[in-house]
Amino acid sequence: MAIALFMQILDATILNTALPKMATALGESPLNMQWAVISYALTLAIFIPISGFLADKYGSRNVFLIAVSIFCVGSLLCALSGSLPALIASRIIQGIGGAMMTPVARLILVKSFPRNQLLSVMNFAVIPALIAPLLGPLLGGYLVEYASWHWIFLINIPMGLIGLILGRSLIPDLREQINRLDWLGFFLFATAVSGLTLALEFGSHVGQLNLAIVLAITAIVLLVGYFWHAKRHASPLFSLSLFKVDTFRIGIAGNLFTRLGISAVPFLLPLLLQVVFDFSPSQAGWFLAPIAIGAMGVKPLVTPAIRRFSFRVVLIVNTILLGLLIMALSLFKDGSQWVIFSPLMVVLGACNSIQFSAMNTITISDLQGQQISSGNSLMAVNQQLAIGFGIAFGATVLNMLRGRWQVETLVAFHDTFLLLGVVTILSGLYFLRLPPKAGDSLY
16 A cells, blocks of 8 residues: 555656656646546546445555556556647546456455544555655656656556565455445436536637537536435445445545645645746755645554544634634745745645544444445545645636636736635644544544
């Protein structure tokens, strides 16, 4: 799981600092490169639902090894892309591999350890992967500055080979008795989430608002259609019984709303630094590195903090703090202020780490039996949707401020950070719905 997470997180974080240089090489505006990120996240959200089915039917080891292989092929195709459409298509292939890679690894951990060890095991498994956010921005910056952007994808291949070698000997071949895949439910769900993401994107462009509204309405109708279908299907893609578990229902919704603000920041900050403040890619990477340092440093403290204060208190307080930190980015008005903002980046990374560990663990804490596979997949889908929605939402707000209302670029970034912070703070209030003793069985 650590290797799978490392590859995926490195791929995401290395890309953010490289986007402006990639845009120049591909003849695109840096502020229009969000689809290089969104296409990958959306592909994950679409194909993750079948990862649990494939792992249960064909074996966790086989599916994991095939997923790593597809991810590596997609990475090679990304490196060979000569245009933004070609890059987006290659990212989709890469995303198909990623959709089965990390969720299957997480599923193996959930099935292999007793429930009272789950929080500690999950926390331990992601520690090596936290190196990726530290290396990603720096490596991406230096590669595009001194080599070429193609190498940010090519470095996935040797890591994938290591994953294949270790996976063959370490991963158990777990299987389950399962029903046939709900293909109609898969179609309804995949089409709906694609429509919502496209609606956000087109809504930011002048003259395409009507298309965005049509896409949004269509997506909502398809989602309603999925719920109608799921109520009547014997084995739906995602069982609606999952939402009868309070911690799962609250965790899923809180995860989605909270990440809307959090997910846009890693995309917007490198753009602000390079497009507005004229940072080099490597300088932008060094500015973002403290986020990873904070995330790594706080990991050993997450479990003790939750044991002392409870999931409910930690999630409410931490989400509000995250919102305030995002709003504080609107005070960043000059590149020379990086010394002042570096400590803020450390705290931001620490709060991100606490948030993700707490949200992910509480979401699956009370699931039982076959609910685990389905719930694990839906949680992973939800995370990727939130990332895609968050980036699309942040890019939409920024582009509307600049395009529709002709706001100066720096002010548009500041206003976007303020709005994202407010959204994050409001999302924290949703965790008030958690029972005071939610998750107590985990420790």
